[in-house]
Amino acid sequence: MVHADSTSLYLGLISGTSMDGIDAALASFDPAPRVRAALTHPYPDDLRTRLLELAQGDGATTLDEIGALDARIAACFAQAALALLERANVSPRAVRAIGSHGQTLRHRPNAQPRFTMQLGDPNLIAERTGITTVADFRRADFAAGGHGAPLLPIFHAALFARPGEVRGVLNLGGIANLTVLQADGRVLGFDIGPANGLLDAWCALNTGAAFDRDGAFAARGQVDPALLKRLLDEEYFRAAPPKSTGREQFHLEWLRARLRDDSRKPENVQATLVELTARSVADAVRAYAGAARELLVCGGGTHNPLLMRALQAALAPLPVHSTLEHGVNPDYVEATAFAWLARERLAGRPGNLPSVTGAKGPRMLGGIFEKPL
Secondary structure, X not given: OEOOOOOOXXXXXXXXXXXXXXXXXXXEOOOOOEEEEEEEEOOOHHHHHHHHHHHHOOOOOOHHHHHHHHHHHHHHHHHHHXXXXXXXXXXXXXXXXXXXXXXXXXXXOOOOOOEEEEEOOHHHHHHHXXXXXXXXXXXXXXXXXXXXXXXXXXXXXXXXXXXXOOEEEEEEOOEEEEEEEOOOOOEEEEEEEEOHHHHHHHHHHHHOOOOOHHHHHHHOOOOOHHHXXXXXXXXXXXXXXXXXXXXXXXXXXXHHHHHOOOOOOHHHHHHHHHHHHHHHHHHHHHHHOOOOOOEEEEOHHHHOHHHHHHHHHHHOOOXXXXXXXXXXXXXXXXXXXXXXXXXXXXXXXXXXOHHHHOOOOOOOOOEEEOOOO
């Protein structure tokens, strides 16, 4: 078993808006980011089902359930970390810190009062793993007037920025978000709109499958131009950054309100949702990254060949490439980012970009929850 220098390794944990499992990445960052091992640890079926209900339904719950979910999610996160270390044959003593994003249940940047909620008690994670845990990354930026999202652009800049070159980085998770790396080093980023979240929800409703493997369900259908027009006529798409969103806005009821009737074939709706993602991404890229030389794509959506082809068609002639072509596994960019953010927090460096989130200034993100004595 490896007992490396205790400052060299960091472990990142996140379950995103797709809620399809906990991504875990073990990484080092000196002299450059390197993922040593990674895995996706599934939620128990009943827990995932309930989290999805809360995230895209009316949110009706109780204080007791919130407390229980906080503990159950944390236990799953700790299990994911320990499973990864076992796979990598690395001792917990070799890991300087865990960066845990937690599970977002609500994100309300435009509410009064504004709030964002991630569950997964970091005290429990630190206790069960024996590793100092950094968590609650979003609320310091929120308190400074920012959206607390997206947080990945600062890490995308560390990974992919090239002096004198404009690049776009697209994350296709439950929500699509875009990072624009400018030639002069400036960074812009924002949530575009729905990606896998709506695709998965409609697929599950109509086929029983958790997601549309290889885009096969959508491939049986045809894009409905009238429905697509109504979907794109959403005020959020026209809003200027900084902006962020989630399942609270783009959920099945949002879709049903625009279907207007139930006569459409489910596969045609699925095909239209693929085109919605492609078109909304293309509009955002042209508006804010028109000078980009390429678009790098990460996240679960990279495994949907129909979606990737739709993106390439909507953005032609701009090249669209998976981050894998640049040596970075697209499935674990987010988890690696939270390992990096934990490192930044322990080093006393800011983890946000006010140009992205709209915060009043740079802020150190996350609380530090020490490992057991």
